[in-house]
Amino acid sequence: MLAIVGSWLYYAGFEKFLVAGYAREKSALNLAVTDMYGARISFGRAIRQIFFQIVTELIPLKIGYILAGITERKQALHDMIASTLVLRR
Numbered sequence: 001m002l003a004i005v006g007s008w009l010y011y012a013g014f015e016k017f018l019v020a021g022y023a024r025e026k027s028a029l030n031l032a033v034t035d036m037y038g039a040r041i042s043f044g045r046a047i048r049q050i051f052f053q054i055v056t057e058l059i060p061l062k063i064g065y066i067l068a069g070i071t072e073r074k075q076a077l078h079d080m081i082a083s084t085l086v087l088r089r
Helices: 002-018 024-028 043-057 060-070 077-082
Strands: 031-035 084-088
Touching: 002 043, 031 043, 043 060, 043 077, 060 077, 077 084
Parallel strands: none
Antiparallel strands: 031 084
16 A cells, blocks of 8 residues: 555656656656646646546546547546646647
8 A cells, every 4th residue: 555655646746846747758758747727737736647547547448548639638538637738848
């Protein structure tokens, strides 16, 4: 349980603090997770986004991720729920 909570907080912290909103895999592609207005996300919003990303992983056939290809703002399910965007910097 401690490992799950620890990794959740680690990834949320990485989204928010460690690389100014850039997660490891997103920094290679020059992407950043922002709020709906393009500002850096808060730590609370980063925690919500990571939690809902885990929930999205549990949906069969990756339907939550397929939404990113068909929605206007290119948001996956976890981004819509957490009110976040992934933007190219």
